[in-house]
């Protein structure tokens with residue numbers, strides 16, 4: 109029997125799940141699509157898993173990413189579709205730094221058939237909610253190639269409603285499609301992110317029942 113997913117937060121259609129080592133590592137073939145590697149390669153943080161996903165990706169690379177997750181150098185999450193219990197993608201917080209409370213956010217939906225259905229946007233919103241209300245971060249940034257139309261469209265159509273703001277773009281910051289590409293940089297501040305149903309309760313003070321109640 110497949111192990112029960114360790115659900116962190118649930119949205120309408122997507123759940124944010126803590127990755128189990130074996131399943132996470134076994135997914136290494138999914139990361140050998142060069143176009144996915146190029147799409148994720150815009151992450152500039154040296155600790156970003158994006159820097160490690162350009163094919164050839166092997167089981168050992170995935171194990172290294174999982175080790176980085178266990179050591180809290182990055183935080184890895186899985187995106188599951190609640191309806192059918194499928195893991196359709198993953199998301200990361202990398203470059204977490206204190207006391208500024210910043211991190212880089214990356215989202216990937218593995219299969220082209222699962223993209224463009226709103227799953228990535230919903231998963232990203234869940235992760236933002238957790239980053240702010242669960243982890244107490246103050247600022248998230250996201251980077252993607254200027255030619256990455258789905259990412260650009262997703263952040264413009266859905267992200268701006270959550271407070272994402274375009275900072276600008278870094279010239280020639282990424283290598284992809286045989287040339288240097290410009291990279292869009294977006295930011296989201298905790299104060300600009302509206303309360304999210306999945307994490308509203310985390311903002312409340314913790315109350316404990318009196319002994320004997």
Ligand SMILES: CC(C)(COP(=O)(O)OP(=O)(O)OC[C@H]1O[C@@H](n2cnc3c(N)ncnc32)[C@H](O)[C@@H]1OP(=O)(O)O)[C@@H](O)C(=O)NCCC(=O)NCCS
Nearest residue numbers: 147216217223224225226227228229257258259261262265
């Ligand atoms: C970027 C990504 C995470 C978005 O997830 P998703 O589930 O596909 O996103 P959504 O369905 O919520 O939104 C995608 C938007 O792009 C649009 N889109 C999809 N393909 C497109 C294309 N080729 N050209 C233009 N727009 C496109 C969709 O119509 C949708 O816009 P809408 O909400 O206005 O209809 C996903 O496409 C992905 O994993 N891509 C590869 C990895 C990557 O680029 N990650 C980003 C690094 S931060």
